[in-house]
Structures are given as structure tokens and as C-alpha cells.
Amino acid sequence: SKQFAVIGLGRFGFEVALWLSQHHFQTLAIDVNRNLVQEISKDVDNAMCFDSTNESALRDARIDEIDTVICAIGDHHVQNNILTTALLKQFGVPRIVARASTDLHARILKIVGANEVVNPEKEMGMRTAQKVATPGLTELIPLSDNAAIAELKVPESFIGKNIYDLRIRSRYGINVIGIRRLKENLADEIDKDDKESRNFILSFSPEDIFEKDDVFVVAGKETDVKKFASIK
Amino acid sequence: SKQFAVIGLGRFGFEVALWLSQHHFQTLAIDVNRNLVQEISKDVDNAMCFDSTNESALRDARIDEIDTVICAIGDHHVQNNILTTALLKQFGVPRIVARASTDLHARILKIVGANEVVNPEKEMGMRTAQKVATPGLTELIPLSDNAAIAELKVPESFIGKNIYDLRIRSRYGINVIGIRRLKENLADEIDKDDKESRNFILSFSPEDIFEKDDVFVVAGKETDVKKFASIK
Ligand SMILES: Nc1ncnc2c1ncn2[C@@H]1O[C@H](COP(=O)(O)OP(=O)(O)OP(=O)(O)O)[C@@H](O)[C@H]1O
Ligand SMILES: Nc1ncnc2c1ncn2[C@@H]1O[C@H](COP(=O)(O)OP(=O)(O)OP(=O)(O)O)[C@@H](O)[C@H]1O
Incomplete structure (x- = not known):
């Protein structure tokens, strides 16, 4: 060993x-x-x-x-x-x-x-600069000059639908890696932005329905991710 | 702005x-x-x-x-x-x-x-320790307590095959996000481990063939990623 x-x-x-x-x-x-x-x-x-x-x-x-x-x-x-x-x-x-x-x-x-x-x-200087430079994203991890992993709030218009209905990959060029969903029975004063308040669902399938407050973890070209971040 | x-x-x-x-x-x-x-x-x-x-x-x-x-x-x-x-x-x-x-x-x-x-x-202490502790792993970015993005050398046995033939997702539970492939016409003394020597292919499809020296960027449960890192 x-x-x-x-x-x-x-x-x-x-x-x-x-x-x-x-x-x-x-x-x-x-x-x-x-x-x-x-x-x-x-x-x-x-x-x-x-x-x-x-x-x-x-x-x-x-x-x-x-x-x-x-x-x-x-x-x-x-x-x-x-x-x-x-x-x-x-x-x-x-x-x-x-x-x-x-x-x-x-x-x-x-x-x-x-x-x-x-x-x-x-x-860490580079990673910190990259993170603060991108608004609306709760996390941005660059994979290359123009591709990144990002975490974004699920838009209102996606709630109740699934990846398959929304044709996310073909319409937006984005690969959904997983979902951070709020845990059940959280106390009211819990910080919803704290990752500890959420479960990370890696095996989120194309048929699973998005819920209010879900956060997606996605991979894509940075320009596509930023466009995606501005969907209402 | x-x-x-x-x-x-x-x-x-x-x-x-x-x-x-x-x-x-x-x-x-x-x-x-x-x-x-x-x-x-x-x-x-x-x-x-x-x-x-x-x-x-x-x-x-x-x-x-x-x-x-x-x-x-x-x-x-x-x-x-x-x-x-x-x-x-x-x-x-x-x-x-x-x-x-x-x-x-x-x-x-x-x-x-x-x-x-x-x-x-x-x-960086944590990331460096994780990297040296997992052979074949060149990067590990945690997404949650047990899921991570990882970068690993493509195993010898995968060269010449594609994601579809290898049934990577169903057999290993791993989602391939992209490939870092060496640029064409690199000088001999170039550092192959330097990301600058590689192109990041985000749109790598299930039919594309893996080449020698390719590095995958994957997402998965940390235990699955580590098992995957030890494939020859
Ligand atoms: N009150 C202050 N106002 C402006 N700058 C300051 C102040 N106090 C410290 N600094 C500057 O902060 C910088 C970094 O601080 P410090 O020397 O404590 O960190 P360090 O551990 O050497 O940094 P690093 O690890 O990033 O190289 C120094 O260049 C120092 O001059
Ligand atoms: N020749 C040596 N043999 C063993 N340890 C050494 C030697 N030289 C320096 N060290 C130790 O290396 C440690 C880290 O070095 P140094 O103080 O230069 O870095 P630092 O910038 O303060 O570290 P960090 O940023 O990680 O807090 C120190 O605890 C120091 O005692």
C-alpha cells in the first residue's frame, strides 16, 4: 500500500x-x-x-x-x-x-x-476571481477557456416539467449533471443558499420533474451557461 | 457594469x-x-x-x-x-x-x-491530497459529500472504443462530460500534463472514439470515480 x-x-x-x-x-x-x-x-x-x-x-x-x-x-x-x-x-x-x-x-x-x-x-486566486466574476451563478468551475460547470436556480418556467419535455440539451446545449434539492422538513430560518440544506441528486433522470427552489448543476460552454442563467 | x-x-x-x-x-x-x-x-x-x-x-x-x-x-x-x-x-x-x-x-x-x-x-491542501491519493486522477472537484467532477486518464483498454460500446454510464455509473485531447503537432518537450497542451471537447458524443493520452472529465459518486480510476 x-x-x-x-x-x-x-x-x-x-x-x-x-x-x-x-x-x-x-x-x-x-x-x-x-x-x-x-x-x-x-x-x-x-x-x-x-x-x-x-x-x-x-x-x-x-x-x-x-x-x-x-x-x-x-x-x-x-x-x-x-x-x-x-x-x-x-x-x-x-x-x-x-x-x-x-x-x-x-x-x-x-x-x-x-x-x-x-x-x-x-x-485559488484564479478560481476565486472566476467565481466572483459571474453573477446569478452560485458556482462556476471552469473546465477550459470556454466550458464550465455551473450551478443555477431552476427557472420558474421549468417547474413541473422535466429534462425530456424541455429538450434542454438540444435547445440550450447544456448537460444537466445533477440537482441540488432542498431537504424535507427544513426549519423556516434555514439558509436556503447553504449547500448543507440540500441533497445532491446525481442520478436525476430525464423524466424526473423539477421542483420550486431546485438548483441545477450543469456543464456547457460558458456563453451557453450564461444565456441559460438568464431564462425566467 | x-x-x-x-x-x-x-x-x-x-x-x-x-x-x-x-x-x-x-x-x-x-x-x-x-x-x-x-x-x-x-x-x-x-x-x-x-x-x-x-x-x-x-x-x-x-x-x-x-x-x-x-x-x-x-x-x-x-x-x-x-x-x-x-x-x-x-x-x-x-x-x-x-x-x-x-x-x-x-x-x-x-x-x-x-x-x-x-x-x-x-x-488547495485538500485538493492536492485528493489528487495524490487517487492514482490516474488528475483533478477532483467535489460537488457534494460524495459526488465529484474528476479528470482521469483514459484507460488503455478503452482506446479505439467509444462511450456507447463501453456502456460507461450503465456499467460504471459515470457521466462523461467531456474529453481533454492533446493538440495536434505539439513539440516533443511539451508537458502533456499541462492543460494548455490540450483542447477541451465538450460536445464529445457517445459515438466518438477514445484516443491514446485522452483525459476524460466525468461526474459521478466519489466511490464510483475511484473505482473507475483504477481500470487498466
Ligand atoms: N491594512 C492593510 N491595507 C492594505 N494592504 C494590506 C494591509 N495589511 C496587509 N496588507 C497587504 O496584504 C498583502 C497580503 O497579506 P500577507 O502578507 O499577510 O499575506 P501572505 O500570506 O504573504 O499572502 P499570499 O499568501 O497571498 O502571498 C500584503 O501585500 C500586505 O502588504
Ligand atoms: N528545510 C526545511 N525542512 C523542514 N521543514 C521546513 C524547512 N524549511 C521550511 N520548513 C517548513 O515549511 C513550512 C512552510 O514553509 P513557509 O513558512 O515558507 O510557508 P508558508 O507560506 O508560511 O506556508 P503556508 O502558506 O502553507 O501557511 C514551515 O512550517 C517551515 O518550518
Whole structure:
């Protein structure tokens, strides 16, 4: 079974190590800061305190037996992050995922041996901008330059009808992936916009009838999704 | 037309302001650090240098005329981030998206008036962990507790066949939304994992044949997606 290690327990790395542990993956969490190692030790199988640029410390930790190492050292220690990545490559770790702070840093990491690079702030910056930029949509997840997953309120005129009657795909170019429907017996003061108040119905069939307050989850070209969002 | 402002031009905020500007949204970028304001000024319509906890500076910047303000101040200035959010609420900004460093910080931000909260490092930590934990999976976007959009390499055994022959929906419970196919005539050293090297085909029909290196974009229950990811 696969073994994981996370080096660098800043907010990003800590979350990676925590998620892997909570999902029952064998995880080794490493940081040079003893407090962070202490903090995570009750939640992961194995937590060690050492400097990952120290080759013999890496060897003692048997990093060469780990399948996937996530180097999550952040932008306050860019040189440690690059050197650690290079050492992991030397040790023959099969999959190295390294965190980059800039595009240039990402290119350097790939050169020294990272298999994949992730820039959390940049990726979330883009996703956040995309989400705030599209009104009337409660969620917009771009799939490409012009296609997206979107969540939209079902228009009044669709209530009581189904996907088949409305010929949604052929008329609007939209693929309905699922429906978020309000749970039964909700208290009056419940927030209808909170996803927790809804069940997600993935297996919504073309014959199922839309109800008041339903929210569709759809996929389509962004222009088609936006046209669709303006139907009354 | 909507107006946006981004306060705090760290790597997250800078990216939000840049993306909005590149997509032709009227964007005002603000930071107390003159170098960052200088750096972004060639790429946004409007960039101002001031302390966002200063009420009269916010008033002079006419923040009350802005539709959406993203408070992207980070974990080195948590109190500035909370106070700024509270001031934006007082000024009556209709939509305030604030960055949180911890769950407690997120709750405080909602109390002082943030409409939405985003924790970039935590969200990317989860996504990165999910991605490394599922082999063959290049992306996982949760839709609910147990349904997700996922991107997976097309298995060897599917090449040369189509959705209809393989009866993907009835056999695996998976809805294929689209295909990311490598562009024609790519240079040899191009990174095949980079989305830029691929075209996204939303209108992939049940009769279209899968090719080597294709990546599917699918929707399904997370357990079904993970089973599907392990097909050879
Ligand atoms: N050589 C090293 N060996 C082990 N851990 C290290 C090393 N260098 C830095 N770290 C650890 O990496 C962690 C994250 O790095 P850093 O502080 O640069 O990022 P950050 O931007 O604060 O992180 P985040 O944004 O995830 O909160 C820190 O806890 C730090 O102690
Ligand atoms: N009161 C303030 N008014 C305007 N800008 C501020 C204020 N306080 C902090 N900032 C700016 O917010 C930006 C981001 O904040 P901070 O340095 O705390 O985050 P960071 O963790 O380094 O950011 P990132 O992770 O996005 O790179 C900084 O550029 C800082 O100058």
C-alpha cells in the first residue's frame, strides 16, 4: 500500500498531511519546527522533526521507501524547497509534488526533478476571481477557456416539467449533471443558499420533474451557461 | 457594469486582481505596500496605495461604489483583514469575499460581515491530497459529500472504443462530460500534463472514439470515480 510523506507543515502542507491521514493513508509529516510536528502528531501515524535539506536525516527517515512526497515548504524558504526537491529526486522517490511560489520557481522545480508542481495561492486566486466574476451563478468551475460547470436556480418556467419535455440539451446545449434539492422538513430560518440544506441528486433522470427552489448543476460552454442563467 | 476591488496584493490577491483585469472587469487593486501597487499598476485599470483600515482613505477611494470587494490580506495581518472586512460592511459594499487563515478566523469574518470566505491554502491542501491519493486522477472537484467532477486518464483498454460500446454510464455509473485531447503537432518537450497542451471537447458524443493520452472529465459518486480510476 502506498506511503506518503509531507515536508513542510505550513497551512497548506498541514492540510495535505491531515487529509491523507484522515483518509487512512500511511502518512509521515515532517517539519523543522518542533511545535508543528507536535501539533500534527496526534493526527498522523508518524511525525518527525528535522531539516529536509539534511541528507543523512532524510536517509534515516527512509525517505527512499516512500512512494509520494509532497514538498510543501512555502515562499519563506524557497531555497530549502528547491534543495529538498533535488535531494528527493536523488533518493529516487517515484513521485515528487512540489509547491511553487512563482512560475519561475515552478520551472526550476521541474528541472531539479519535481513530477508535479502546485501553486496554491495562484490557483485559488484564479478560481476565486472566476467565481466572483459571474453573477446569478452560485458556482462556476471552469473546465477550459470556454466550458464550465455551473450551478443555477431552476427557472420558474421549468417547474413541473422535466429534462425530456424541455429538450434542454438540444435547445440550450447544456448537460444537466445533477440537482441540488432542498431537504424535507427544513426549519423556516434555514439558509436556503447553504449547500448543507440540500441533497445532491446525481442520478436525476430525464423524466424526473423539477421542483420550486431546485438548483441545477450543469456543464456547457460558458456563453451557453450564461444565456441559460438568464431564462425566467 | 460591475466594479471590483481587491485589497491585499500577496500572491493570492495579486492573482485575483490580475485575472479580473485580464478578463476585462473594472478592477481597483489596493495594498499598503507601494512596490506591489507599482508592480500591478501596468496590468489593472486602477491601483492605489493606502491602508485599508483607514476609513477616510477607503471613503476617498469610493469603496462604497464598488459591487464586490475581495479582502485578500493574509495570515501575517489577520487583524487588518478582520477590521477591513468590518469597515467594508459598514460602507455597505454589497458583496464581500474575505480570506481566512483558519476556521475560527472564517467564523469571525462572517460575523463582521463577509458574504463569503475563502481559505486558499486549506482548500488547495485538500485538493492536492485528493489528487495524490487517487492514482490516474488528475483533478477532483467535489460537488457534494460524495459526488465529484474528476479528470482521469483514459484507460488503455478503452482506446479505439467509444462511450456507447463501453456502456460507461450503465456499467460504471459515470457521466462523461467531456474529453481533454492533446493538440495536434505539439513539440516533443511539451508537458502533456499541462492543460494548455490540450483542447477541451465538450460536445464529445457517445459515438466518438477514445484516443491514446485522452483525459476524460466525468461526474459521478466519489466511490464510483475511484473505482473507475483504477481500470487498466
Ligand atoms: N528545510 C526545511 N525542512 C523542514 N521543514 C521546513 C524547512 N524549511 C521550511 N520548513 C517548513 O515549511 C513550512 C512552510 O514553509 P513557509 O513558512 O515558507 O510557508 P508558508 O507560506 O508560511 O506556508 P503556508 O502558506 O502553507 O501557511 C514551515 O512550517 C517551515 O518550518
Ligand atoms: N491594512 C492593510 N491595507 C492594505 N494592504 C494590506 C494591509 N495589511 C496587509 N496588507 C497587504 O496584504 C498583502 C497580503 O497579506 P500577507 O502578507 O499577510 O499575506 P501572505 O500570506 O504573504 O499572502 P499570499 O499568501 O497571498 O502571498 C500584503 O501585500 C500586505 O502588504
